[in-house]
Amino acid sequence: MRSSRIEVSGVLVSTDHYIDGQRVSSSETFELLSPIDQQVLGNISEGLDEHVEAAIRSANSAFPSWSSMSAADRKVYLDRFADEIGKRSDEFCRVESTDAGLLLSRMRHGVVPRAMLNIRWFAEHALDLQNRPIETEQAHHRVRHDPAGVVVIITPWNSPLLLSTWKLGPALAAGNTCIVKPPEWAPLTCSLLADAADAAGLPQGVLNIVQGTGGKTGAKLVSDPRIARVSFTGSVPTAKWIAQAAGANLVPCSLELGGKSPFIVLEDADLDGAAATGALMYRNAGQVCLAGTRFLVHERVAEAFVARMREHVKQLAIGDPRDESTEVGPIIHPRQIERVEGFVQRAVAAGAELLWGGSRHPFGAQYFQPTMLTNVKQGDEIVQNEVFGPVLTLQTFADDSEAIELANGTDYGLGGVCYGETAHATDVAERVRTGFIWVNSFGIRDLNAPFGGIKRSGIGREGGDWSFEFFCDVKDVVVPKKPFRASFSHR
Structure with missing residues (x-):
């Protein structure tokens, strides 16, 4: 033939x-x-x-x-x-x-x-x-x-x-x-x-x-x-x-x-390091199953963390992925960007607050702005379901027990990230129900190690x-x- x-x-x-x-x-x-x-x-x-x-x-x-x-x-x-x-x-x-x-x-x-x-x-x-x-x-x-x-x-x-x-x-x-x-x-x-x-x-x-x-x-x-x-x-x-x-x-x-992984920022975290890593969650336009998409931040450091991460997000270069300086590229298909857009619109209609982003990017029809939503509740669709786009949520917690409860409070259990003083962050990470979790890091992989999730x-x-x-x-x-x-x- x-x-x-x-x-x-x-x-x-x-x-x-x-x-x-x-x-x-x-x-x-x-x-x-x-x-x-x-x-x-x-x-x-x-x-x-x-x-x-x-x-x-x-x-x-x-x-x-x-x-x-x-x-x-x-x-x-x-x-x-x-x-x-x-x-x-x-x-x-x-x-x-x-x-x-x-x-x-x-x-x-x-x-x-x-x-x-x-x-x-x-x-x-x-x-x-x-x-x-x-x-x-x-x-x-x-x-x-x-x-x-x-x-x-x-x-x-x-x-x-x-x-x-x-x-x-x-x-x-x-x-x-x-x-x-x-x-x-x-x-x-x-x-x-x-x-x-x-x-x-x-x-x-x-x-x-x-x-x-x-x-x-x-x-x-x-x-x-x-x-x-x-x-x-x-x-x-x-x-x-x-x-x-x-x-x-x-x-x-x-x-x-899929994943709906937590990104936990403890009170004793290196906020600059956590914010820089947080911006990586927009890599591949958020189309990464293992990304930490639910930011759980201690209430005492939430304002300072948001300010730092906002600065990192502002510096992200959005554009043609064939340009080697680009850091955030397009959403794969018209059906997928419509899905992403729908999630954000429904969340805002339900009372969520946009910290940044929230709509398509002027670079092109398949580009969506890096987005962060706060004032969301644990049972909200945007918190519970995988978006698979450059859309993150932010919730605050008062202590480790609440952080772990929020982290474990979805039907997903693929990965996670936990930032804090190493021993403290490790202790919290061990109590999060996922297939893997990174402490003060992200994306470290070795072919010797197991990879996979629990629950859905x-x-x-x-x-x-x-x-x-x-x-x-x-x-x-x-x-x-x-x-x-x-x-x-x-x-």
């Missing part, structure tokens, strides 16, 4: 699926817009039943050979895959900045290096998987991590390259074959990943990319009984549907979902051994130390 390509910021990108090592077009397409200016980037092949079927068959066919390789042999392929991502670094940066609105500076210095590390690190870590003996009085136990089978990976639009490789790294290193369903609002860097995998010589069928919408393509993938695992990052409503569809076949799901923020953990626990079937091979004689006797 034909292979269609479009030019995006000077880079030619295929708009077709990647199945069994080949580009495959579709008779149906969907339109892709750039969040920067809403210009049409092209028409993307839509994954139909035939494409889903072909991808599953391809991944199933490739599984016996790929899974039977040693981890060391797979590592050779995956190291080449990481190399190819590096060779295409500039292309990934320019395309994702145009396609998803991510800051070009962030892509160059953070996302692409991390994407390469995601592949390399898990390939290296897999070498140790089968060498973990447990010795007991009666037997030698050898714990194996066997690949589960065909894995479906569904990634969100706020960081497609980073989050695709975050899942592909351990899934492929463990010996699974993968089908990636990219986000329909930002699918192009996943298409470039297919080019990198092809150039690296990954065997046909080991990695497949099927583009499309969640309701059509995603639904077919997650409900197929031949799928062994589903790994999803995205919204709570979509996760509920995926869990139900996969559950019908008893397929395990890893779900990394998700199920399972990613990173380190936790990723392999999900993507593998864990088996205990038991060899007795003494000759074993079967007996019904309990003597």
